[in-house]
Amino acid sequence: MASEEKRIADELSFPIMLSERVRAAVDEAESYKLECSEVGKHVDRISQMLRTLVRLATPTASLYERPIRRVVAEVSKNLERAITLVRKCKHQSVLRRVVKIVSAADFRKLFGLLESSVGDMKWLLSIFDSDSGGGGGIVSLPPIASNDPIISWVWSSIASIQMGQLPDRIDAANQLASLAQDNDRNKKIIVEEDGIPPFLKLLKESSSPEAQIAAATALCNLANEQERVRAIVNEVGVPIIVQVLGDSPIRVQIKAASLVARMAEHDPVAQDDFARENVIRPLVTLLSFETFVDDSKLHSGKQSIHSIVQINKEMGINSLGDSNTNRPYKNSLSNSHSYSHSESSRAGNHRRERENEKPEFKLLQKISCAEALWMLSRGSVANSRRVTETKGLLCLAKLVEKEVGELQFNCLMTITEITAAAESNSDLRRAAFKTNSHAAKAVVDQLLRLITEVDSPTLQIPAIRSTGSLARTFPARETRVIGPLVNQLGNRDLDVATEAAISLGKFACPDNFLHVEHSKTIIEFKGVPPLLKLLRGNEQSLLRGIILLCYLALHASNNDALDQARVLTALEGVDRTVIMQHPELKELVPKAVYHLNLYHAGGHSQRLSYVP
Structure with a gap:
């Protein structure tokens, strides 16, 4: 604290020294003596307030320095201007008096600056006046903040x-x-x-x-x-x-x-x-x-x-x-x-x-x-x-089950973030979402409940997204997860249906070890017809629908349901512009068409070619 006090004391000592120099220059002035005397009165008031500020500020236990430094810097500038002007009034040679002309206007301008400094110092002292409660009752506006009153507040x-x-x-x-x-x-x-x-x-x-x-x-x-x-x-x-x-x-x-x-x-x-x-x-x-x-x-x-x-x-x-x-x-x-x-x-x-x-x-x-x-x-x-690693996952699942409104939503979004992290990190996925984990089962149960029982896209979308993030944790026999997602492909809310296609895509994608089994399960749950309807939606639903259809065609090409639903025709009819706009489709669509042609007679595509 002593070093801080010394810094503030040094900060205040400079304008005090300047005020003494101004007083000396006033005493030596030989022209404009009345104006110089008035300058001296202003400077005396400023000097007195600076010394009072030193006495108030240095013993303060926790000093707020910002306004002191700003105000003192401005006061110092004005004192330097006063020194420069008053010294010009000292007796000098005729030539220097011709070169350095002093006018009454210069003094009027200086008086305004010094009065502003007096006002700033008054305001600054009021902050440190204990009777005012440390500034709590201050309502005046210091001149230094006249252009930006928020600063003084x-x-x-x-x-x-x-x-x-x-x-x-x-x-x-x-x-x-x-x-x-x-x-x-x-x-x-x-x-x-x-x-x-x-x-x-x-x-x-x-x-x-x-x-x-x-x-x-x-x-x-x-x-x-x-x-x-x-x-x-x-x-x-x-x-x-x-x-x-x-x-x-x-x-x-x-x-x-x-x-x-x-x-x-x-x-x-x-x-x-x-x-x-x-x-x-x-x-x-x-x-x-x-x-x-x-x-x-x-x-x-x-x-x-x-x-x-x-x-x-x-x-x-x-x-x-x-x-x-x-x-x-x-x-x-x-x-x-x-x-x-x-x-x-x-x-x-x-x-x-x-x-x-x-x-x-x-x-x-x-x-x-x-x-x-x-x-x-x-x-x-x-x-x-x-x-x-705490009991947080189970707690979140319980609150999603029991609560409604903002608390339920915040807990669900926390689960969504955790499952997204688990999707990107195999260690976390294996540790937190192993099949025999009570907490993981509780989370999945609540996600499926929200997907199937709650008619609210606000809750369904994060629940579907979380389920998709866990796609690699489910064994092939866990078909209870895929069924609700397939059902949401036909949801009247296009965003929900699109999110379901994205999540199912994580079950059927080649990165999933069980992609073949999951693809067959999606088809068995009659996922192809609503998926084809999804292609008639917006650009996002079209993209996600095509990707999932391609995965199903690649991993279950011999399934009659694909032929009956005319999936080959749908993929061949995909606008080439769409394929060019999305690089992930450039190879995926021709590859899916090729596989479908292998298993279903009568399909000879001239538009999209694929060489294995």
Whole structure:
């Protein structure tokens, strides 16, 4: 701390020295003495305020330096201008007086600059005045921020968080959270003006859940872009957030988990850092709380509309303005929470408190934890493995079974990310989804239930995608998986049908060791007719339909169902333009036509040739 004080003292000593030089130049002036005297009065006021600032700033335990450095730099420039002008009024030769002309207009301009410096110094001193609560009551606008008033608001609010009393710190954090919610420019200013360290410091205020929620909300509003998330990471924010998540009241945990989700969503470095801090284990623990009890006790996801509205009123919930269109269930419930002053005093055992919490808060907590696991698992084999190494996979399956709405969707999307990771990594696939695994069976059961029983593309598409990602884990006898996928080929929603074709393609593709057996099963379940109808859809459904038809033709060419459905005719009728636009079809279609010609008489293709 001594080195910081010395730096600020050095920063302030320079303009103080300049003010003394101006005073000396004023005393030596021989022309424009009245104007020079007025300059001296302005400079004396500035000098006095600079010395007061030194006395206030140097003993401050946690000094917010940004406005000091900006204001002092501007004051120093104006003092240098004053020295230059006043020194021209000193007695010199006739020639130098001709060359260096001084006018009254020069002094008027200098007076304006010095008055601005006086105003800036007054405002700066008000930040460090303890009677003002560390800037909490500042309403004036310093001249330095006249072109950008947001700067002064950010400076005073950050100073309050950094140096004020706890109530002022909370109010200032809420003000900045609201300001950051308005637009990305405000977010950028807050980060550039060193707002993140005070937020993290406030987040550690374990004695005040209200302070922690205010800090977490502000950080969450900032963390919607990789550069700003990286700034939080660089300030060693990840360990603080993980600590708060593991040892806080439920309302704080809701915001901490949302912050984990937001940061992991936008920055892979944050995603990895959270995993290294072992955040997945407390998230799974919170998510599994009351999950494995009797069904009669599971009511957290089925609250009435009235109770949800009531809890929103109690918490003062505001939307964070999340623009992620891939979250159809995203609502204000899992967004911003304001903690009531009457509830700000919390002590004792958090677990016991949680058991006594309202079901709505428990639901919000699980929603935010599930979202955090989703974002941590997304595109990360290592994090997906960490989830499966806990009881996370079974917990996710249970919640998909018992819950509805946003919690069910977030759990399903987490499963989708884990299965995608398993598809790309054989070690994870063998470890987490072996045939005798109770958790893996529970996951598959729920995926099939969503595919067959739920008429919702929002849930069916990720369930179908997850099933396709696991295609290489199913033995040939596991035909119960293929049947529901085949049925979805005829779904009236074209996106669902297309996703079913993609997943079945993973069963029938050559990379799957059991591709021949699976291809025959798809045909046995009468998958060819709806697949041919899929060719009449959009470009994506046409592409995926052709690919799956080709796989079936290659691996089950002698099946009469292909001949009866006139698959050969369909493949020969594929527009050559489509084939040219998709390189994967250039060899696949002619090869499939060749195989069909071998087994079914009467087919002689002149359009597409293939030489084995």
